Amino acid sequence: MWQVFLTNVKMSFRNFSSVFWTLAFPVILAAMMMGMLSGVEKGHTVEAQPFAVVNDAAWQKVPSAGKMVGSISSAQSETKDGDQLIKAHTVTNRSQAMNRLDEHKDIGYIYMDGDGLIRMVLADRDAAEIQSGGNSAKGVTVSLLSAYMARLNQTGSTFKVVAQANPARLRDPNFLTGIQSGNRTYTRTIKLTHVEPTMTAPYYFAVLGMACMIGAGVTASLIASTQANLSKIGARFAVSPSPVWVRVGGAFLATWLFSCISLMVAYVFIRTVCGMGVGGRDPVALVALVLSTFMASSFGALLGALPRLSAEIKVGLNVFIDCTLSVFAGLYGPSTMDIDHSIQEKTPYLHYLNPVKQVSNLFYDIVYYDSFRPFVRTCLILVIMSAVFLAGAALLLRRQRYEHL
Structure with missing residues (x-):
């Protein structure tokens, strides 16, 4: 043989x-x-995407959320090249937001959960399109929006933890300035995958x-x-x-x-x-x-x-x-x-x-x-x-x- x-x-x-x-x-x-x-992963520009904002009782308890949405939906927002990040449409409940998704008016909606954390929901069709790389503009927008939301949630969670552990720290102007300016972080970044996904x-x-x-x-x-x-x-x-x-x-x-x-x-x-x-x-x-x-x-x-x-x-x-x-x-x-x-x-x-x-x-x-x-x-x-x-x-x-x- x-x-x-x-x-x-x-x-x-x-x-x-x-x-x-x-x-x-x-x-x-x-x-x-x-x-x-x-060049697929480089050179993407930001295009404002339509999102519904659920302005209910939970949302109104967190004024900073409304300020964040106002800043990224304004034409003068501080995103890349000064473009809008989202086109916000206000609704009063999540059912109305879901209806707008079903009617293809929005690609997703933003709401506040019971723990005071801002959340985002994407339509299945748009999530699949982003995942497959079929629309890079949507992917960039969703990534930037996720970063804004993560920063807001981090700041809010930090305030809650400090308020419970050491309320006196909240009266320190330097401490408050450090949190709000983003110069300090109280979370640790972890990797969910073995290498950086592409x-x-x-x-x-x-x-x-x-x-x-x-x-x-x-x-x-x-x-x-x-x-x-x-x-x-x-x-x-x-x-x-x-x-x-x-x-x-x-x-x-x-x-x-x-x-x-x-x-x-x-x-x-x-x-x-x-x-x-x-x-x-x-x-x-x-x-x-x-x-x-x-x-x-x-x-x-x-x-x-x-x-x-x-x-x-x-x-x-x-x-x-x-x-x-x-x-x-x-x-x-x-x-x-x-x-x-x-x-x-x-x-x-x-x-x-x-x-x-x-x-x-x-x-x-x-x-x-x-x-x-x-x-x-x-x-x-x-x-x-x-x-x-x-x-x-x-x-x-x-x-x-x-x-x-």
Whole structure:
């Protein structure tokens, strides 16, 4: 099997089509993605967004909230370039605010809860649009508004704590000036994710998922070449004393190695040139690359074992499946990313059947989770997929018989 393995490795690296689509194309795709996404997170301008303000009894108990809304809804507000931050419309209760959201008059509303903290509610459609990066102006506005509200809540909470612990401090002018001017802080900033989230990272994750499954076509082609009715090499194998598992196993391991090296090249390019950080978890990413390419090679083995279909048809079938599944992984822009988010929100179990999405999830798990539990869970899903694909390939190859060569 060692000789078969080495021969197939040489064949893979000498095949221009395999080298281009598996090794070069993912790098080209990532470079194109970097060009299209460059500047997405920079240079955004503030555009005033319509918000309802619930001016009820709880709101009137906190005069500073009304002053804040007045300042950011004024044309002379101190936001970037002196623009308005919101277009405020006053309502008397939250029901009226919700009606305005349903009628698409506002993208959200602001209200005061029972604890005296100002809160913001966004319409589902606008929250999804912001999350997918489909409207950067809304995202910038909501981020700035959240910062204003957080500052107001921090100041109010500080006054309450100090009033209970040491009321005398509230009579100190320097203390009050320090709180109101923002020169002091009484809270500690924490990170909710392992690294700083970016709007472009999900697209690069999807590129890695698609690139991984492209390698399945190489496996399908080499497995097909071992079949006696599809190639002259397969016919020679059939009359040789070499058992089936030797020639199939050698082809499988060779394409797994080839796919793994190719995906590592794409990962290094995205990691260094495109600037996608993983928070120092490159060794874990290496494990993800090895496991994901094993799953892709297993899928390619299943395609390659299909009887009566030529190698070209099997490779074309793999490309079709890969491109189709990449839609649901969000590869092709904000609209497909919305589809990905919608599936994740409403029917997440459908993503368990999508190998492209699961490979993409491996890198989500590495980057955005402190715990390795989600990563291990995704690895188990890929292991199950690999086992199913290999079992199907073994069953098909075992049952193939030829009347004549």
